[in-house]
Amino acid sequence: MAAYLSMGEAHRRIGDYLSRVVDAISSSDGAALASLVAVSSAPGSTLLSDALAAFPDFPRLAGDRFPHLADLLVPLLRAIHSHSLQRFADAYSSFEKAANAFLQEFRNWETPWAMEAMHTVALEIRLLAEKADRELTTTGKNPDKLQAAGSFLMKVFGALAVKGPKRIGALYVTCQLFKIYFRLGTVNLCRSVIRSIETARNFDFEDFPVKDKVTYMYYTGRLEVFNENFLVADQKLTYALMHCNPQSESNLRRILKFLIPVKLSIGVLPKRTLLERYNLLEYADVMTSLKTGDLRLLRQALDRHEDQFLKSGVYLVLEKLELQVYQRLVKKIHIIQRQKEPAKAHQIKLDVVVKALKWLEIDMDVDEVECIMACLIYKNLIKGYFAHKSKVLVLSKQDPFPKLNGKPV
Amino acid sequence: MDRGSSSSRGRGWQGRGHHGGGRGGGGWQGYGRGRHGGGGGGRGRSSPPTPSSTAYRAAVNPTPAPACTVDDAAPIVGTCPDMCPARERAQRERLRDLAVLERVGGDPTRTSSSLAVKKFCRTISSTNVMASDIRPLPVLRETMDYLLHLLDSSEHPFETIHDFIFDRTRSIRQDLSMQNVVNHQAIQIYEDVVTFHIRSHQRLARSCQDSDASSLCFLNMEQLTKCLLSLFDMYHAIHESDSHSKREAEYYSFYVLLHLGCKIPKMVDSLSLWYSQLPPQVRQSKEMLLARNLLRCYHLGNFKRFFCMIAAEATDLQLRLVEPFLNEVRARALMYFNHSGYKLQHHPLEHLSEILMIEESELETLCRICGLEIRTSEGMKAFVPKQTSFSLPTSMPQSNGIYISRDEKSIVIQVNGL
Numbered sequence: 001m002a003a004y005l006s007m008g009e010a011h012r013r014i015g016d017y018l019s020r021v022v023d024a025i026s027s028s029d030g031a032a033l034a035s036l037v038a039v040s041s042a043p044g045s046t047l048l049s050d051a052l053a054a055f056p057d058f059p060r061l062a063g064d065r066f067p068h069l070a071d072l073l074v075p076l077l078r079a080i081h082s083h084s085l086q087r088f089a090d091a092y093s094s095f096e097k098a099a100n101a102f103l104q105e106f107r108n109w110e111t112p113w114a115m116e117a118m119h120t121v122a123l124e125i126r127l128l129a130e131k132a133d134r135e136l137t138t139t140g141k142n143p144d145k146l147q148a149a150g151s152f153l154m155k156v157f158g159a160l161a162v163k164g165p166k167r168i169g170a171l172y173v174t175c176q177l178f179k180i181y182f183r184l185g186t187v188n189l190c191r192s193v194i195r196s197i198e199t200a201r202n203f204d205f206e207d208f209p210v211k212d213k214v215t216y217m218y219y220t221g222r223l224e225v226f227n228e229n230f231l232v233a234d235q236k237l238t239y240a241l242m243h244c245n246p247q248s249e250s251n252l253r254r255i256l257k258f259l260i261p262v263k264l265s266i267g268v269l270p271k272r273t274l275l276e277r278y279n280l281l282e283y284a285d286v287m288t289s290l291k292t293g294d295l296r297l298l299r300q301a302l303d304r305h306e307d308q309f310l311k312s313g314v315y316l317v318l319e320k321l322e323l324q325v326y327q328r329l330v331k332k333i334h335i336i337q338r339q340k341e342p343a344k345a346h347q348i349k350l351d352v353v354v355k356a357l358k359w360l361e362i363d364m365d366v367d368e369v370e371c372i373m374a375c376l377i378y379k380n381l382i383k384g385y386f387a388h389k390s391k392v393l394v395l396s397k398q399d400p401f402p403k404l405n406g407k408p409v
Numbered sequence: 410m411d412r413g414s415s416s417s418r419g420r421g422w423q424g425r426g427h428h429g430g431g432r433g434g435g436g437w438q439g440y441g442r443g444r445h446g447g448g449g450g451g452r453g454r455s456s457p458p459t460p461s462s463t464a465y466r467a468a469v470n471p472t473p474a475p476a477c478t479v480d481d482a483a484p485i486v487g488t489c490p491d492m493c494p495a496r497e498r499a500q501r502e503r504l505r506d507l508a509v510l511e512r513v514g515g516d517p518t519r520t521s522s523s524l525a526v527k528k529f530c531r532t533i534s535s536t537n538v539m540a541s542d543i544r545p546l547p548v549l550r551e552t553m554d555y556l557l558h559l560l561d562s563s564e565h566p567f568e569t570i571h572d573f574i575f576d577r578t579r580s581i582r583q584d585l586s587m588q589n590v591v592n593h594q595a596i597q598i599y600e601d602v603v604t605f606h607i608r609s610h611q612r613l614a615r616s617c618q619d620s621d622a623s624s625l626c627f628l629n630m631e632q633l634t635k636c637l638l639s640l641f642d643m644y645h646a647i648h649e650s651d652s653h654s655k656r657e658a659e660y661y662s663f664y665v666l667l668h669l670g671c672k673i674p675k676m677v678d679s680l681s682l683w684y685s686q687l688p689p690q691v692r693q694s695k696e697m698l699l700a701r702n703l704l705r706c707y708h709l710g711n712f713k714r715f716f717c718m719i720a721a722e723a724t725d726l727q728l729r730l731v732e733p734f735l736n737e738v739r740a741r742a743l744m745y746f747n748h749s750g751y752k753l754q755h756h757p758l759e760h761l762s763e764i765l766m767i768e769e770s771e772l773e774t775l776c777r778i779c780g781l782e783i784r785t786s787e788g789m790k791a792f793v794p795k796q797t798s799f800s801l802p803t804s805m806p807q808s809n810g811i812y813i814s815r816d817e818k819s820i821v822i823q824v825n826g827l
Contacts, residue, residue, distance in 0.1 A: 375709065385752075
């Protein structure tokens, strides 16, 4: 405990930490430096934090010993100290100052030796901001730190997304920015960053580190889901899935959470075991309804998980599966008719559809069914035509229920 | 009113959705222009970003301003007692810059404090704004009431009145945002402005079919969208306790209903994203459920249910908002029926007119505009499916609302006039 610490020991520990930071910089040891600036992952009490508590004059110590790095070291120590006291808003503010000073130095270093440390700073500032905002919310203050972290990371992005050897680190920062923008609901701000990444002529996207590419594709894939560009969303999320570390079950699950609705919308159904394996059973009923034509089940699944689906942004994607479920229902009727009366199997009375819907406790009259059949035919989910006067749907004898084959409705 | 608390709330409101809004150029000036001043730059989140939007500044040049400048400065408090500041009145008299509705006895050089209303100023600069040029909340309320009462006047053509109110309500919004007023009264003013734009939206779509009017419709729609989004921001800011009024649910539903129209300016956020941020009580409100179901039926092609629901459940304003879109929906229905029907069985217009809730004669006009030939057989007008001449028209005939025909008795559900 801090109370038992002699001033001399505290002084020695702080001095030791400072020299390790300065040594890491002078010897260009990025990994060592990275571990020294990881503030938020430290436990409440460490050798260093106890020392800071016992030796309140630590800012002067740092300033006196290493004046040329005081802008970095003093706020860094303050951040560590505040964080150990669980004063997160203070910790954030100090860390942001240190981060700005670090970025200043980083800009001047010609080689990217400190990239790992820069990335740690980028990660830490986001994590600290999240903690700070939680604290500010509970104390009734305006939680604006995550936004501020976003502004800082834009500066980092600006320093990295230039020609030269530092560019390789830009995608990591981009992903940290995505995390912030998704959290804040300001995903439109992703656009300028995406433009900068995707239009670069002198840097091939494939040259970025795999883990950053996976994260990037996950988030941009989600953006495409929001915009209902299912084909692009499919490409991006599939890329993320294929390149994701197969050991990382939780990441695979997060990707699948969006990839599955996208795949359903282009007519590709996953196996149920996949849903079980990754605990995505909220999609189970939706999938069953697509297989059985059970419209009521789709409705129920959407109602039951409405909050969850709306929050993640897949609700409208799933709602639009309704047309495919109607297609399946008509197909089922067709199959049953074929068994009973093969000669007339391709003629389906609209009344029969109305009756089938009634069994599902869906109240719909013949006019409504006619409207929906017209739509199914128009959208090429059914081949054939309906005869208005005789109230009959006449199916084409060839391929009456075309598969989507990877194309959206 | 409680100006102190409104300004502190205002900060939270401004904070949301803005990148670095609180620091990199927030303050009243920043969002007066970027956010909801009704001004040139559009919303902070809109795309493509304009130089005046704070989001853009934060994103491209995120140097934070010294943290305490604008944020901690007290917002300006207006002292102008009239609808139009005396200084502007005198200047506009001199420059003969008076709207028809502002002239005393038709004289283009004379106005009065009871006629002149402050104009919207496109290029407002923060430095030379004087408190005497800004109207406090009670005066803004009076001004709004005055403008709304003009709508009942039949002295001038509607376009003249619309044009006047269109501009002057922008100036009201500008004054509100400059003073950073976010409270129930400000919300009410915004709701009134939205209502004005919805009424105009319906009336403009009805009254004129020429190209001049379509640009008016477009501009009106643009301001309608902007106002709605600012209004939602205010709702969001004012709710610490998540109590949502019925009125509020209705205004939220307008955003969803606007997605029915094909000609509206591109929305800032996709509907999926928008839903994900909406409070559950609002999503589950009667008004919102109607809007969501309408959209669903539209995508499903269940036009019968679509029109039935509008007829049975839409509020007055909801109906006004969707009315100009109804013929687009009907044209789509005709497209499906023409494509999917059987060539040898005629489709009587009587049946379609019932489903699409439109008078048969109007439906006939719509069919012709879509390139469908109408035949008469057995004394009934009908169209023959599979006509290749069909095409979705670029400009729609005016819609007269929802028509229900039952037992010889016809009811037209429509909202007349303003």
